[in-house]
Amino acid sequence: MSPVGVSTTSPSIGVLAAPLSVEGVDGNDPDGYVPKDILLNGTRIVIPRPDDTGPNDQLMAFWVQNLIETTIFDQTYPAGIVDPFVYVALTPQQMSIDGVAQVYYKLWKRGGGNSDESPPRTLTIDHTPLTTFPEPVAIHATLWGYWNNNTKPALTTGGTFRIRSLNNIALPGDVAWMTWRGYRTLNGAGPEVAEVYGRWEKTLSAIDITNGFNHVVPFQKHISPLFDSDSGVFVCQLFRGGKIIAESEKGLVKVDQVTPGTPGPFGLNSQGETIMGIQFVDKVQRPLSIGVSSDVGILADIAIDTLADGFIAKAELDRQVLTINFTRTPDELPGDNVDIKYREKGEPDWTDYPNTIELGPIADRPNGTIPLPLNAVLFAEKATSPGPTVWELMIELYKGGGGNADFSNTLEFTVDQLAPVNTKNPPRRIKPTPAPVFVNGTPLPLRNIDTAWITANPNMNFTVNVGYFGRRIDDNLTVWLTSGTQVVEVFSNAIPAAGTFDIPSNELLVFPNGRVNIKYRWDDWLGNLGEESTVTPVLTLVLPQAPLANKAPLVPATDPNYTESLSWENFEGGVNVTAIVENLFIQHAEPGDQIYVVITDPADVTNFVETQKQLWANANLSFDLTFAALDQVFNGDDKPKDVTIHYEIERAGLTQNAVSPPATIILEFDIAGVVPPNPPDLENPDLQLPIVQGVSKIDNVVESNDRDKPGTFKVVNALTDPDIEPVHTVKCFLGSSTLPFAEFSPLAAVSQFEIPIPATEMAKLTPPSDTARYTIQKTGVDKNVNKSLPQTVEVKQIPVVLPVPTIRIRNPANRDYIECYAMVSPTSGYILGLNIRKDPLLPVGTVITAHFEAHSNATGTALIPNTKASAPYTIQGPTVPDVARVGTAAHFKAAQPKRGALAWGKYWYEAQGGLQASIPVIKPLDTINSSFVYCDLTGAPA
Incomplete structure (x- = not known):
């Protein structure tokens, strides 16, 4: 250890x-x-x-x-x-x-x-046993532990679990994790139904802990897939500070949603077992009753669910099912069946329902009550009723299907299918009249409404006729304002008995000037829709006129007359081009109007940019057109592009902006060679650097005997770089000269070129280093001149040989490499340590320069760009080891720019300004480890 x-x-x-x-x-x-x-x-x-x-x-x-x-x-x-x-x-x-x-x-x-x-x-x-607490309870489950189609509230609203008091277990701030899992069995075992899984968190309060709390498992996704004889398990875990402290027992609920038979959600008893409880058969012809009459009283009990005041819900009638709940009697027989009688209240005679209902085997009947789904069409509102139709209904229960009937109580319920403003005998839809009265409107006949009136009157006050047949205070009024084909709903609610209601005045702002009309409709509480009224003029809108924009923006950089194209050079140094909106050519503008400029590609109108909005100021407005915005519209085209420029005036409340005529400007953003990465900066780090060689044929190194002889200037594109085309011109530069020593334009597309450097130009290179660079542009076009970064060219002198430096190698017998192990500790600093041997040529205090570079061949003659590094070091006393540090992460990463790149490192040192130098040492270089990261822990590209 x-x-x-x-x-x-x-x-x-x-x-x-x-x-x-x-x-x-x-x-x-x-x-x-x-x-x-x-x-x-x-x-x-x-x-x-x-x-x-x-x-x-x-x-x-x-x-x-x-x-x-x-x-x-x-x-x-x-x-x-x-x-x-x-x-x-x-x-x-x-x-x-x-x-x-x-x-x-x-x-x-x-x-x-x-x-x-x-x-x-x-x-x-943590080997400490967990605290456990009682299982969560499915609070709406049946005595047999089922959620089913009889669950109240309906299971489609979710299933509720109760977590009981957590006193002496939890503290405020603890987190409860509640987990729900589903199974295809009734006992929470076997394969899990994966799509049902759910997990929820709740931070507990003191009230939650003392009283317990409920959690609702959503129906969709979490319960809906559990259908036939399935189950769910609910577990609550308590966490404190991220650590589990307690866990509930498993809370199990059975789930059964099968609904055999039609119509309606029936066929389940209260425990969840599926049944086919009843059957409708042809009306049974009964013999005369000889043992029981209605005089013996009510022996069967029926009930019906209604809305307030005994009304049947419209939704029940729309699905044509009227459900009667029959309470089971204690003395049942296997062949029990039921006849039904009904009539409109006040009529002397009963009508027989067209079917007899067989109640089926006793074991299959639901516990408690048996739902009897009747045809609601038979109980429609009657045109002959003075108002909503009141129905009475009773049943006769025949024990074992025999001749003696048990009579039920008589149900009474009301059906209203008549819309407001309708009449009966026969029922007929009637358009409501008259039009609502505009109480606070301006005088007739025009009733002009302007901005000042809207400002002074936040609401339009109306009164509508409420004296129609069957009026209820909860009838709903819906109102629309119209203009031409434009229709806007402006009110929908119940109104007081006086018929007054308000419409916000700002609803008028969406309409054009001119006549505005009104129409309305009544609907009742049950959902019966009335007829819409006739469209009637109500006011004349005289709002301020919409603004007009009569001339395209000026772009001074393109003058005269937009003919001068815009190029990258227009934006160098962060400068923007200006567009000017001239106030002289704007009409009907008002304070609060906003103006902005739009540049659009006419060949693709979805390709456009907008400037920031400015408030109209009754003066000329200037807008910045940025390179990034215009380049978005240029969209990487390979030739100059014509685009349009216009401006728009926006006003709150107007559905359409005022749009100026467009002008055409030319974007000349196409560029030769590799596109610079930092537009509009034309100094392009992505262009390949040039390679300068003397007669010694060493990349970017001019030996002392090379300087009086011709050299070469070479550029080699990367594989993904575009070719140099015959329509391109390359200009080559050495040193600080602003004049090229040569130009190159190929006869056919090339990916590289090499041109001679005259001896006179080589002689101008100054030690210890100088620079080389080039530009590329479209021939004859002095715009968008693409510029390479300067390449450093080393200019050498004849050296005196110094002792060879060494580096640290962890296992030279297996890998005689330059690796991270060779770096000065900490190795993640990525600095190569050269061990310098003590030597009389290097007395104490001597300043040496350590050098490193990488090559793509083992002979050290193919320099890899951006790998040259050097650093000074002062020789220490005889007891202090001399370790010269050289290089950075950038140099070593350039040597191995990606995984699998082969490189050889070359290191040496010099003294006395290069007059003394060691013999270079060349070794394989590998600073990418098996996780494909460099010594500084950054990832190496693939």
């Missing part, structure tokens, strides 16, 4: 490797509470196979608890890790001590110096 934080293998460079998991421990639980059964039986750590595995990879796993780190797994894989997962046993003995522990692993790539370390997984170990 070793104390936590002290590595026995190599210096750690941080968390790199993929995370591990522990079987049976919730991956979403950051504290990793270990279930009780796992503490008793043990489990396994699961480590995923790394993406980059190879020979001699070494895997180690560690357990950390109470500041002690224990190695629980250490294995080397000669052929790499083959299986998709590595499993490490986690025994009950290892988890025997309560508290917080962590597990993690390290992977040594090829046994070399770059290690991957996974994030630690926290585990919380």
Whole structure:
């Protein structure tokens, strides 16, 4: 064992490797509470196979608890890790001590110096038994524990569980986790119905704890799939500070929603078992009754659900089912059947219902009451009734189908299917009259309404006729205002007995000037819809006139007459182009009007941008047109694009803006070569840097004997870069000169070019370094000139040989590489340490310069761009080791810009301004580990 934080293998460079998991421990639980059964039986750590595995990879796993780190797994894989997962046993003995522990692993790539370390997984170990409390109760279930189609309130509103008092268990602020699972059995066992699963959280208050609380399981998704002889289990767990402290017993409810037979939601008894309770048969012809008459009293009981005042709900009548609830009698026989008689109240004779109802086997009849679904068409409102029709209904119960009837009580209920403002004998729809009276309107005949009137009168006051047949105070009035084809609902509610109601005056703002009409309709409380009234003129709207915009905006940068195109150069340095809206060409504008400019692609009108809105100020307005906005409309075209510019005036309450005529401007945002990444900045870091060579043929290095001879200037595009076309011109520059030493335009498309540098130009390069750059543009167009960044070209002198530097290598016999292990600690700093040997040529105080660069070949003659690095160092006394630091993360990442990139590092040092130098050392370079991250823990691209 070793104390936590002290590595026995190599210096750690941080968390790199993929995370591990522990079987049976919730991956979403950051504290990793270990279930009780796992503490008793043990489990396994699961480590995923790394993406980059190879020979001699070494895997180690560690357990950390109470500041002690224990190695629980250490294995080397000669052929790499083959299986998709590595499993490490986690025994009950290892988890025997309560508290917080962590597990993690390290992977040594090829046994070399770059290690991957996974994030630690926290585990919380607690052998204390959980407190349990009674199961939640399904409070609307039957005595047999069912939710079914007779559940009240209806099961479609959700199922309610009651969690009882949690005194002496929970504290305010504790969190209750409530979990619901469904099963295809009646006992909460067997396969789980996955789509039913639900989990909810509730932070508990003191009242919740003292009194308990309810939770409603939603019907949709969570209950609806449980249909025929299914069940659900509800469990409540209590958490404090993220730790579970108590758990309820399982609350079980049976669910049965099967509805055999028609019509209506019948066929279930109160316990949930499905039945076919009744059958409608042809009317049975009865013999004369000889033993029982109605004089013996009421022996059967029936009831019906009605609205207030005994009215039948319109929804019941619309689905043509009228349900009578018959209470079962104590002396039943298997062949019991029922005849029904009905009549309009006041009539002398009863009418027989056309069917006899067979009640079926006694065992199949619902407990308590038997619903009898009757044909509601037989009980429609009668035209001959002076008002809503009042019906009376009774039943005759025949024991065993025999001749002696038990008579029921007589039901009375009211049916109203007549809309307001209708008449009877026969019933006829009538348009309501007269039109509502505009009480506070302006004088007739025009009744002009303007802005001042609307401001002074927030409401329009009306009175409507309420003296129609069958008027009830809860009848609903709906009112519309119309103009032409425009119809707007402005009121819908019950009104007082005087017939007064108000319409907000701002409803008028959606209409154009001119005549505005009114119409209305009455509906009653049961939902019977009346006739709409005749459309009647009510007022004349004289609001301010809509604004007019008569001329396109000016764009001074495109003058004269919009003919000068806009290019990237117009926006350099963060400058915007201005559009001017001239007030002289605006009519009928008012304070509060807002103006904005719109630029549109006429070939695709869905491609447009708008500027910020400005308030009309009775003066010219200036708007900024940004490069980003215009480039959005340009949309990456490969040639100049004509776009339109106009402005709009917006006014609150107007449905349409005033739109100016458009003008056409030219966007010349097409550019040669790789598009710069930071538009409109034409200094383009994505252009490939040029390569300058002398006769020594070393990229961007001019040796001392190269400077009096011709050289070459070369550009090689990346694979994804666009070609240089015959319509392009490339201009090449050396040093600080603003004049190109050469121009290049190909006869056919090329992905690279090379042109000579005259000896006279080579001689102008100054040590220790100079620069090279180029531009690319469309031939003959001095706009959108795409500029490369300057390439540094090293200019050398003849050196004196110094001792060869060395670097740290963890395992030189296996991997003689430049790796993270060679970096100065901490290795994540990504700085290469060159060990400098003491030598008479390097007395104390000598200032040397350490150099590093990377090449794509083993001979060190193919420089990888952006890998050259250098740094000064002062030689120390004889007892102090000399370690010269050089390079940054950017240099090493440029050497290996992506996974699988091959590179060789080249390092040396110089003194006396380059007159002294060591022989360069070249080694393979690999600073990407098996998790595809660099030494500084950032990811390496694929």
